[in-house]
Amino acid sequence: MEHSFPILPTISTSCIVISAVLVGYGWYLIRQRNVEAHKKVMLSAASFALLFFIIYISRTLFIGNTSFGGPESIRIYYTIFLIFHIFLAAVGAVFGIVTILSGLKNNLIRHKRLGPITSVVWFCTAVTGVAVYLLLYVFYRGGETTSMIKAILGF
Ligand code: HEM
Numbered sequence: 001m002e003h004s005f006p007i008l009p010t011i012s013t014s015c016i017v018i019s020a021v022l023v024g025y026g027w028y029l030i031r032q033r034n035v036e037a038h039k040k041v042m043l044s045a046a047s048f049a050l051l052f053f054i055i056y057i058s059r060t061l062f063i064g065n066t067s068f069g070g071p072e073s074i075r076i077y078y079t080i081f082l083i084f085h086i087f088l089a090a091v092g093a094v095f096g097i098v099t100i101l102s103g104l105k106n107n108l109i110r111h112k113r114l115g116p117i118t119s120v121v122w123f124c125t126a127v128t129g130v131a132v133y134l135l136l137y138v139f140y141r142g143g144e145t146t147s148m149i150k151a152i153l154g155f
Pocket of ligand 1: 116
């Protein structure tokens with residue numbers, strides 16, 4: 001069931017994509033000098049990122065992570081790519097928090113330095129995230145799904 005209709009991964013991947021689109025729009029807005037709209041749109045982008053994170057963590061705890069179901073010969077490349085994506089997401093999250101705080105505190109020197117970097121990292125996170133989703137569920141059927149809790153408690 002989980003494999004043929006991966007509803008949670010589809011929702012969470014959509015959240016990253018929506019978040020990245022909002023960051024692009026927020027960047028456009030600040031180029032128009034529209035500070036209030038920039039702030040609103042960037043905070044919505046952060047909410048979608050947070051929603052992604054909540055879904056992802058709940059899934060990891062209660063349902064589990066799905067292993068790669070494609071050919072063994074390319075599994076290593078998938079794994080390296082997945083680690084690269086997770087690395088981008090982690091960097092994006094930390095930079096995102098610092099960028100938001102600098103914006104809210106009106107620390108514009110730091111904010112103007114970080115804003116573009118955070119945005120580009122977040123775009124790359126979204127693109128690699130969609131690629132991971134496609135590799136895991138669309139191009140190949142997902143492998144086994146093992147929950148952390150199931151694995152630990154054995155049911
Ligand atoms: C509460 C949240 C935020 C507030 C209040 C805020 C506020 C501002 C302000 C006032 C500027 C204009 C700075 C200036 O031209 O002197 C700015 C620029 C910018 N912000 Fe934000 N911002 C927020 C969140 C974000 C986030 C989350 C990102 C990226 C993910 C971001 C990316 C940018 C970028 C790319 C610029 C343009 C920098 C440049 O002109 O080179 N902002 N922000």
